[in-house]
Amino acid sequence: MGLALGIATDALAYGMVLYIISIGLSVTMGLMRVINLAHGAFAMIGGYLASWGLQSLGLGYGTAILFAVAGAVLIALPLERFLYRRVYGTHDPLPQVLLTIGITFAIIGIANSLFGPTLKPIPLPEIFRGPVDLGFRTVPAHRLVVIAAGAAVALGLWLLVERTDFGIRLRAAVDDARMASALGIRTDVIYAAAFALSVALGALGGVLGAEILPIEPYYALRYMVTFLVVVSVGGAGSIGGALGAALLLGLVDVTAKYLAPEYGEFFFYLAVIAVVAAFPRGLLGRA
Amino acid sequence: MAATKMAPRSPIARDRLVTAGGLAAIAAAGAIGLVLFPNDLGFLTRVLATALLVLSLDLVTGYCGVATLGHAALFGGGAYASGMLAAHGGIQDPLVLLAAGLAGGLVTGLVSGLVILRATGLPQLVLSIAVVQLASALANKLSGWTGGSDGLSGISPGPLFGRFAFDLWGQTGYLLGVALLLVVFAALRALVLSPFGLLCRGIREDVIRVGALGARVRPALVAMYGISGAVAGLGGALSAVTTGVVGLDSLSFERSASALVMLVFGGAGSLGGALVGTVVFQVFEHAVSAANPFHWLTLVGLLLIAVVLFLPRGLQALPARLAGLVRRRAAPARGGA
DSSP states (O other): OHHHHHHHHHHHHHHHHHHHHHHHHHHHHHHTOOOOTTHHHHHHHHHHHHHHHHHTSOOOHHHHHHHHHHHHHHHHHHHHHHTGGGGTTOSOSHHHHHHHHHHHHHHHHHHHHHHOSSOBOOOOOHHHHSEEEOSSOEEEHHHHHHHHHHHHHHHHHHHHHHHSHHHHHHHHHHHOHHHHHHTTOOHHHHHHHHHHHHHHHHHHHHHHGGGTSOBOTTHHHHTHHHHHHHHHHHOTTOHHHHHHHHHHHHHHHHHHHHHOGGGTTHHHHHHHHHHHHHOTTOTTOOO | OOOTTSOOOOHHHHHHHHHHHHHHHHHHHHHHHHHHOTTOHHHHHHHHHHHHHHHHHIIIIITTOOOOSOTHHHHHHHHHHHHHHHHHHOOOOHHHHHHHHHHHHHHHHHHHHHHHTTSOHHHHHHHHHHHHHHHHHHHHHOHHHHOGGGOBOOOOOOOBTTTBOOOTTOHHHHHHHHHHHHHHHHHHHHHHHSHHHHHHHHHHHOHHHHHHTTOOHHHHHHHHHHHHHHHHHHHHHHHHHHHSOBOGGGGOHHHHHHHHHHHHHHOTTOHHHHHHHHHHHHHHHHHHHHHOTTTHHHHHHHHHHHHHHHOTTOGGGHHHHHHHHHHHHHHHHHHOO
């Protein structure tokens, strides 16, 4: 029972980290139809900036998160304008793969030379460090924060996409970019804003999840595949699908690592094959 | 094809000329490597094994339009088949080991083709990743057979044809690799020019129309996956025979991704492009990482970005691009005032 609860909290926290980062990727892949293999690199940039802000600039935890998110967006926007925009929606995915792997390599190389190859800690504030007694069990406070943040991101994104003017324009641009621009919607601005949103979510997830996915230069390559898998299993562009996929795959991965660690990622990818075979468009993918 | 300026020749004669030219180029490059870099033959043999992997990837990605980030599973399938036969079966004949690699790659190719071809687009890419990760986790788990993360050692091939031993300088392994590449290149040229190759290119261009014409799409793609697996398996076996070890990296996601990078870098859908991409990328990586261990990855990344921006069809389009530039320069001079 204790083990099951431990697995459940860890799985939920891991799933939420996967969700916060992957939903950002899902936005770019669903909207701009770009296979963005550099998304993990943006999450990593967020983590590095937060670590730098906390350790060298003496920022508080909350300020450091804002600093990291804003910094990652500022770094990513020129990349969007000058590189990504050239490969939006191309029929052939290969240039997208090559371009975004190239960006990832460059970011890894730069991170390695600026910050060195070691793990970068993101020290938590005092209140998140200790255990919290839930009555039936104590869990690390950080896990609860991550779970709450994931739920808040899911709710906030849903409100943004379904209930705001920006959301209407965004959905119009997704459904038919040419018609939307003919109706006077500035699709290039929408794209840039959606890209910024995607990077911001990635950076936020990178900072919050640093306890679970530690920040080091090869972060960008190591977890890139996991994020891509979550998006695909959920269905690109689907908020609910990504949430479901992140929680499901998080549960499979954490359970397998608790019970059969010697199998590594075996069960995780077995689950991926099973889900994709059953739902070729992802759990909640658009036709 | 920039065939407009050539003298009128029949397409068949032109295709034969391209094949012969490719073979000559491989043989010449092989001789240059042997004469000029006798101390780097180990590295060059690794390039040759990778070239087989990238050629095999070109068959499914370039000619059939199946994007995959899991092709190293086929390379690793061949490497482990040949390595386990040598280490556990005590087989020493290098040609038998190569044949085992070919068979192992063929089987892995058919199996992973059956899985990967269930989906299209992004889910297909993700299935291909899942296949290679699954294979890698299995190889790690079955350490009794594969050596796990320590790698499989104890592969000691006997002399080739009973005469040429695999020595420290790696001349035998290198020449074996060059010979293998020549044979494979000739065979694959014949394959892609055959009616079957044409069918596969048709599937890449318009799968619905080819289906409507009565062709059976999935069996053709699975067959191509099998052939591709055999070629990749040969590459894996070459690597096992010449290095004497098989590690988990032979079926890693990283190897799959770098194979795709080299293919797109050189130009997918052209066997010559696949070879040029492999050689140029690996030599660039080798030279840059030796010269500057801190920034080499950044430079490799910038190189890839530059290729997408300026040569979206890969290095193989470079001659035509340059010729176009020269012509544009020359045209105003001739036609102007």
